[in-house]
Amino acid sequence: MAGACSGKVLTSGKKPFLDEDDIQKFPYFKAVIKETLRLYPPAPLLVPRETREKVTIDGYEIPAKTMIYVNAWAIHRDPGAWEEAEEFIPERFLNSTVDLRGQDFCFIPFGAGRRMCPGLNMAFATLDVVLANLLCSFDWELPEGMKSEDIDTEALPGLSQHKKNPLCVLAKCQM
Ligand code: HEM
Incomplete structure (x- = not known):
């Protein structure tokens, strides 16, 4: 990712920060955000709905006034919809x-x-802007002895997903 902005945009002295227009030129960065939201949706069960009337979906009869939870987390990992559904593969969004x-x-x-979500x-x-600028402003490293396979992605139970254990990374100033 550092390569995405190590060119003139940041180093020419004319433009110290990336803006929305710059980020449109980073398709892989956008794909990484999408893939993160696929595997780790912040609101895995969306917001509950209630049926107004009796409906039949796929042969299942759902009575009126039933509380419905849409399991986006499970949909995002459905092997019928996604190849290698459990794997983090941003490239899947590129084309x-x-x-x-x-x-x-x-x-x-x-x-x-x-x-x-009205806040989309x-x-x-x-x-986009905050993450892109953080990535471009520092060199990021894992603490000594830690490998990328050791990163803990487990989430706490709840209606919105929070990390169970905080991610510890080192931000180093670029010379
Ligand atoms: C990455 C950031 C965000 C994600 C992933 C997200 C996700 C969601 C999801 C899944 C829902 C439920 C939608 C549904 O049930 O169909 C929702 C609802 C909502 N979001 Fe967001 N949201 C984000 C950021 C924001 C922001 C920045 C705002 C406001 C500035 C916002 C305001 C709302 C509101 C007000 C609702 C309730 C809408 C309703 O029930 O009518 N969200 N969001």
């Missing part, structure tokens, strides 16, 4: 039209339909 705006029901980190655009405007 793919699958997007997270609620049109592709296999990938719904912001939900779908009328109650989908704001989330992206901040997440």
Whole structure:
């Protein structure tokens, strides 16, 4: 990722920070964010719904006034929808039209339909820019003796996902 911005954008002295326009030129960076949201959706069960009337889906009869939880976490890891579903492979999004705006029901980190997340655009405007600038401003390393396989991705139980154990990384100033 460092290679994405180690060129003139940051070093020419004209532009100390990356902005949204710069980030549009980093498709792999965007794919990494998508793949992270696929495997670790912050709201794995979305927001609960209630059926207004009796419906039948795939032969299952669901009575009116049933509380419905949509398990986005399980949908995102469905081997019927994703190749090597449990693996972190950002490349899967590079030549793919699958997007997270609620049109592709296999990938719904912001939900779908009328109650989908209204903060999607704001989330992206901040997440992309903050993360890209953090990556470009420092050299990141794991603490001595720790390998990338040792990174603990376990989450605490709850309606929103929080890391069980904090990630410890070293940010080194670039010379
Ligand atoms: C990466 C960041 C975010 C993720 C992954 C996320 C995800 C979600 C999800 C999954 C839902 C439920 C949608 C559904 O059930 O269909 C939701 C709802 C909501 N989100 Fe976000 N969200 C994010 C950021 C934000 C931000 C930045 C805001 C506000 C500035 C926001 C405001 C809301 C609100 C108000 C709702 C409730 C909408 C409703 O029930 O009508 N979210 N979000």
